[in-house]
């Protein structure tokens with residue numbers, strides 16, 4: 418498997434207490450698959466995703482990505498991994514406000530080893546005509562399209578999406594899900610997505626349910642429903 422997490426534990430200190438946020442997580446995702454993580458607020462979803470993405474480290478256990486144990490990488494290697502292999506998409510877009518759409522994507526392309534063409538990526542998210550606009554001049558859905566373009570321009574192995582439709586209305590959410598599906602299909606990007614919306618799980622190859630830092634359910638979907646046909 419491309420992503421293999423086993424017995425991953427993570428605690429945070431709060432005062433004299435320690436709070437175990439991940440209590441021995443195990444999960445796997447094959448290359449080119451879409452995985453969905455479901456679970457209540459505070460169950461550890463973002464913590465798990467951040468460790469897989471190399472922005473945080475586990476305390477113990479293993480996180481293998483393409484055979485590399487990323488918990489054992491030194492800080493420079495981890496930065497390199499994050500920069501080359503991982504694209505992040507967040508609920509609140511995190512675009513740089515004083516850069517145009519094109520510039521937001523170019524700054525990432527410029528620090529990547531083998532970036533995709535900026536205009537190609539903008540076309541893929543249907544935002545080429547808004548290249549010179551600033552983020553404040555865009556709707557939420559358009560800003561999310563730009564943030565997806567920014568995440569995929571480096572041609573990452575893995576796209577990590579933390580509630581990518583959390584701030585969007587119904588129709589816009591559905592178009593963003595269709596876009597993620599197209600990225601998965603056209604670029605072969607492995608996608609791991611956190612959502613609170615159980616209906617979205619139908620478009621995934623694998624579904625992981627998290628509760629209080631533990632995987633309580635793991636399902637492999639035999640039938641995958643295209644995002645276009647998912648309704649809630």
Ligand SMILES: Nc1ncnc2c1ncn2[C@@H]1O[C@H](COP(=O)(O)OP(=O)(O)OP(=O)(O)O)[C@@H](O)[C@H]1O
Pocket residue numbers: 429430438456457458459460461462463464465
């Ligand atoms: N940097 C941190 N320091 C201390 N505690 C943290 C830190 N990050 C997360 N936590 C705690 O870990 C637990 C899990 O947080 P996490 O963000 O992973 O939850 P989540 O499942 O993503 O929730 P949500 O759906 O609300 O985003 C929470 O109780 C949170 O307070």
Ligand SMILES: [Mg+2]
Pocket residue numbers: 462463464579
């Ligand atoms: Mg979260």
